[in-house]
Amino acid sequence: MHATRRTGHRKNAIIASCGLLLAxxxxxxxxxxxxxxxxxxxATGGKGSLDGKTITFAxxxxxxxxxxxxAWEEPFTTTTGATFANAENSGIAAIRxxxxxxxxxxxxxxxxxxxxxxxxxxxxxxxxGVALDEIQADYVTNECGVxxxxxxxxxxxxxxxxGTAPTKVSDFFDTATFPGKRAIVNDPNSGVLELxxxxxxxxxxxxxxxDLESATSIIKKESDSIEFSASQAVSVQKITSGNVDMxxxxxxxxxxxxxxxxxxxxxxxxxxxxxxxxxxxxxSKVGPAxxxxxxxxxxxxxxxxxxxxxxxxxxxxxxTPTLTDEQRQFFPDDPSRSADLLNLxxxxxxxxxxxxxxxxxxxxxx
Amino acid sequence: MMQRLKPDGWSALILPFxxxxxxLFLYPAxxxxxxxxxxxxxPRTGGLDNFSWFFSSSVNRTVLxxxxxxxxxxxxxxxVLGYPYAYTMVRARPAVRSLMVAVLVLPSLVGLVExxxxxxxxxxxxxxxxxxxxxxLGLGRSDLLGSSTAVFLGLSNAAFxxxxxxxxxxxxxxxxxxxxxxxxxxxxxxxxFLRVYLPLTIPGVIAGxxxxxxxxxxxxxxxxxxxxxxxxxxAQLIDIxxxxxxxxxxxxxxxxxxxxxxxxxLGLLLPLSRVGRTNRGVRE
Numbered sequence: 001m002h003a004t005r006r007t008g009h010r011k012n013a014i015i016a017s018c019g020l021l022l023a024x025x026x027x028x029x030x031x032x033x034x035x036x037x038x039x040x041x042x043a044t045g046g047k048g049s050l051d052g053k054t055i056t057f058a059x060x061x062x063x064x065x066x067x068x069x070x071a072w073e074e075p076f077t078t079t080t081g082a083t084f085a086n087a088e089n090s091g092i093a094a095i096r097x098x099x100x101x102x103x104x105x106x107x108x109x110x111x112x113x114x115x116x117x118x119x120x121x122x123x124x125x126x127x128x129g130v131a132l133d134e135i136q137a138d139y140v141t142n143e144c145g146v147x148x149x150x151x152x153x154x155x156x157x158x159x160x161x162x163g164t165a166p167t168k169v170s171d172f173f174d175t176a177t178f179p180g181k182r183a184i185v186n187d188p189n190s191g192v193l194e195l196x197x198x199x200x201x202x203x204x205x206x207x208x209x210x211d212l213e214s215a216t217s218i219i220k221k222e223s224d225s226i227e228f229s230a231s232q233a234v235s236v237q238k239i240t241s242g243n244v245d246m247x248x249x250x251x252x253x254x255x256x257x258x259x260x261x262x263x264x265x266x267x268x269x270x271x272x273x274x275x276x277x278x279x280x281x282x283x284s285k286v287g288p289a290x291x292x293x294x295x296x297x298x299x300x301x302x303x304x305x306x307x308x309x310x311x312x313x314x315x316x317x318x319x320t321p322t323l324t325d326e327q328r329q330f331f332p333d334d335p336s337r338s339a340d341l342l343n344l345x346x347x348x349x350x351x352x353x354x355x356x357x358x359x360x361x362x363x364x365x366x
Numbered sequence: 367m368m369q370r371l372k373p374d375g376w377s378a379l380i381l382p383f384x385x386x387x388x389x390l391f392l393y394p395a396x397x398x399x400x401x402x403x404x405x406x407x408x409p410r411t412g413g414l415d416n417f418s419w420f421f422s423s424s425v426n427r428t429v430l431x432x433x434x435x436x437x438x439x440x441x442x443x444x445x446v447l448g449y450p451y452a453y454t455m456v457r458a459r460p461a462v463r464s465l466m467v468a469v470l471v472l473p474s475l476v477g478l479v480e481x482x483x484x485x486x487x488x489x490x491x492x493x494x495x496x497x498x499x500x501x502x503l504g505l506g507r508s509d510l511l512g513s514s515t516a517v518f519l520g521l522s523n524a525a526f527x528x529x530x531x532x533x534x535x536x537x538x539x540x541x542x543x544x545x546x547x548x549x550x551x552x553x554x555x556x557x558x559f560l561r562v563y564l565p566l567t568i569p570g571v572i573a574g575x576x577x578x579x580x581x582x583x584x585x586x587x588x589x590x591x592x593x594x595x596x597x598x599x600x601a602q603l604i605d606i607x608x609x610x611x612x613x614x615x616x617x618x619x620x621x622x623x624x625x626x627x628x629x630x631x632l633g634l635l636l637p638l639s640r641v642g643r644t645n646r647g648v649r650e
Contacts, residue, residue, distance in 0.1 A: 092612035119612075186595055227512055230590040242492040243511075354407070354611055361606060362425045365598035 050082035053289040057278075058089040058106035064149070064310070071305040072297050082289050092119070099123050099282050107284040108294065110148065112189060114349035116277035117142035124279040130291055134300040135315040141346040145277025146298045149306070150313030152271035152332045152341055153191045156239050156254050157246035159265050168269035172248050173199035173218060175225045180245035183238045186228040188360035189353070190248065191272020191344060192219070198342075204270060208345045212356065216363035228364060239264065252310060255330040266329070273332060273341040275313070307331065313338075399625070402618035407611075416619035426603065426620070433600040434627060436514075436589075437582035440521045444529035444578040445571060447522075452534040452570075456542070470527050478524060482591040485520050486511060489592070516592040517585075524588065525581045529574035536570025572638055583628055600624045 057073070059065040065086055073084040089095075089109045098104045099122075109124075116124055124144035132140055132147075139147040155169040162178055171178055173196050184192055193210055196218040202211070219226070227244060229235040232253045239247040240261040249257070251271075258264050278297055280290045296302055300316035307314050307321045313332035314321065328334050332341060349356065402416050410419055420426045455466050473481060488495045489510040497507045510516055540563065548558035586601035600620060608617035 091609035093608045093614070096612050096614075228595045234591075237486075241490070243490050354613070357606060357611060358423070361598075361603070362423065364595035365602075366425045366428055366596075 047079060048081040050080040050289045050292070053082045053286050054085055055082055055107045055286055055290050055293055056085040056087055056105060057108045057110075058087040059110040061088040067306055067309040071309055072293075072302055075302075075305075076293055076296050080289075080292070082286075082293065092123075095119075095123055095281060102283060104281050104283040104285065106281050107286050107290045108278055108280055110276050110278050112349075113139075113141055113145055113147060113275055113277045114346040114353060116145035116279045117346060117350040118353070120144035120279075123282055125282050125284070125287060125291070127280075127291065127294065130295040130298065132298045134318060135298055135303075136317060138343075139275065139315045141350070142277070145279045146294045147315045148276050148278050148297060148303070150273060150275040150315065150332055151250045151252060152268065152273040152313070153248050154251050154254050154271045155246060155248055155267040156257050156264050157267065158239070158242065158263065160263065161245040165265065166246065166267055168198075169248060169267055169271045170195045170198040171267070172246060173222055175222050178246065180225070181227060181243070182225055183227045183229050183235045183244040183247040185232050185235055185249070186230060186364065188356050189274070189344075189349065191274070191342070192248070193356070193360075194272050194342060194344065195248070196222075198270060204342055208348045209352070210348065210356070212359040216359050220363050223364070236260070251330045251332060252312065255311065255326075268337045269340050270342045271332075271337075271340075272344055273313070274344040274346075275315075307333075398614065398618050399622050400618070401614040402616075402622050405613075405615035405618065407613045407615060410615065416615040417623070419616050420619050420623055429598055429600055429603055430623065430627065432597075433583060433585075433624065434631065436517065436521065436585070436597075436599065437579050438631075440518060440525055440582040441529070441575045441579035443518065443522045444525050445575050448526060448529035448533055448574060448578075449571070452530050452537050455530075455534050456537045470530055473523075474527060478587050479591070481524065482520055482588055485516065485523070485592055489516055489519075511592065512594040514593065514597055517589050517597045520588040520592045521582045521585055525578040528577035528581050532573040532577060533567070533570040536573070537567055540566045568638065572635060576632060576635065579631070580628065583624065 057065075057068075059068060065088075069084070069086065073086075077083055087106055089106070089111060092111075092115065095106065095109060098106065120126065120142045121144070126143045127146065130146070135147055139150075141147075153169070155166060155172055157166055157178075159165060161180055164177065166172075166174075166178055169191075172182055172184065184190060193212070193215040194207055196215045197207055197211060198204065200214065200218055227238065229238065229247075232249055235247045235249045236253050236257045238244045239249075240257050247257075254266050258266065278294055280287055280294065284290055300314070300319040303314040303316055304319045304321040306312060308323060308327075311323065311327040311331040323331055332338065403414075406412060406415060410416055451466070451470075455463050458466060487493075489497070491497055491507050491509055491511065494511070496510065501507050544562050544566070545555075545558045548562045549555060553561065583599075584601050585599050586605060589597045589599050590602065600623075604617045604620045604624075607613045607620065
């Protein structure tokens with residue numbers, strides 16, 4: 001859901017940013033080496049080659065986009081001369097209208113990977129001439145999007161409220177062992193359906209295609225204990241203020257929650273993990289320049305640069321970002337947990353998201 | 367009776383409004399509504415498929431009925447609370463009246479999102495002002511946030527000025543001496559109010575009720591922030607269809623259905639306002 005995603009990112013780590021600033025400067029110094037900027041200049045056609053081009057990037061706004069500006073836009077401007085204008089992606093309806101009327105204002109947009117895949121070729125340009133060879137093949141799910149911003153929906157809980165501690169994210173649905181109020185964002189793409197099925201005994205490798213009927217009946221059955229938040233910010237507010245005893249939220253939001261209330265604990269086991277794509281909107285007037293930029297965003301260096309600003313996961317094995325101890329605890333690709341995450345099946349959502357949304361609305365709004 | 371306006375040179379002054387209104391409101395609204403008949407996403411292919419989509423889902427029907435009931439409820443709450451408020455404004459000294467207008471209007475200067483956050487702070491279970499008070503009184507904490515009570519509170523709060531201001535405008539125009547006259551002719555005060563004053567103010571009640579009703583019909587932020595998913599209203603359904611799924615057709619159909627239901631209800635209210643006008647005729 002765009003609304004929930006945006007609010008989530010906007011309010012991301014206002015507190016975090018202060019603490020991270022120091023880490024950021026240190027990390028930037030240690031990772032910004034001469035050889036990478038040379039290879040970047042070569043890959044992008046050389047200094048000043050895109051002078052006069054302005055790429056409008058519609059992301060999720062807020063802190064995420066600020067981090068993206070310094071990790072992805074500024075280095076590209078230095079090497080090519082292309083400048084950037086930043087906007088907020090207000091949703092598929094706006095993109096569809098821009099393409100339909102031939103009045104494309106956003107050259108590059110960020111959205112869930114499966115959403116980009118769904119409209120690849122109709123609303124988004126195929127990535128012609130963009131080599132994604134530094135990204136693990138598993139994450140390249142369509143021909144239009146560059147995988148970015150991998151995040152996991154983790155379980156945050158208040159240990160004082162439970163005799164035994166929850167050990168996996170799907171314990172969210174185990175109200176018998178862990179009674180009490182719990183919060184999750186009102187969004188069927190948060191992994192909530194997968195979690196409900198896992199809690200009923202379905203093994204992780206047999207989840208897809210999702211059994212929507214049984215997933216929604218579990219959610220309905222437990223709905224007295226669940227508060228569906230209007231945004232991730234509301235989930236954070238509910239868990240830090242003690243209005244709920246546990247909550248499922250993206251790892252970045254969990255970092256913000258723990259910084260506000262250090263008593264909270266985080267569970268990562270089988271955390272539903274998903275990611276975004278950046279894609280060029282069909283009919284963009286700076287298409288070739290935008291594609292070149294996406295090529296840069298897809299490099300291991302650019303991915304690692306963003307994760308040092310904020311612990312979003314990356315898609316390359318070839319690079320280890322320099323993270324602080326605190327960031328490492330919230331980084332999906334940390335070796336201690338990366339194998340234990342549950343990647344959402346982007347192909348399934350690409351084909352079935354309308355049905356998923358309808359089933360979700362029927363289960364929660366009825 | 368009011369004279370009908372005859373078109374003359376001054377009528378041209380309305381042109382800027384007509385032009386702006388057509389471009390900024392009428393065209394987009396009509397465009398989106400026509401999408402209901404022209405834009406289809408599989409498995410819907412043509413004809414009235416978008417409308418059968420709406421009515422084939424029991425959730426959509428539930429949400430439509432809920433939306434209308436909530437809007438009628440909110441408008442009724444505003445009417446019951448707003449009438450004495452507007453009447454007091456008419457009778458009050460100018461200083462008090464200014465204060466009452468300020469109390470009414472100033473909160474609207476704060477955005478709806480912020481006002482709803484204020485309600486969250488008041489209503490939430492832990493750290494909420496109201497729950498703290500209940501706890502102090504020994505009544506125990508209760509889950510107000512996420513309930514339909516919270517949605518009614520939030521919507522009524524936001525719709526209240528829309529009820530009071532038009533009502534006040536009408537009340538102010540009624541000559542208060544009519545009550546005195548009725549009493550001097552032997553009517554007890556309650557009858558003077560019910561038979562003389564109230565009928566004269568019906569047009570204001572209808573105007574305020576209509577505004578508060580229509581305002582609540584489009585509610586999206588308040589139920590989202592103060593309610594749980596069980597308080598979802600039609601505007602949220604339209605939002606999901608259009609903004610998240612990019613399906614303009616079903617969104618347009620839902621909007622048109624809400625529009626039709628609203629027109630029907632307002633049509634039913636019309637005869638009531640005629641009652642008021644007839645009484646006003648009697649007065650003249």
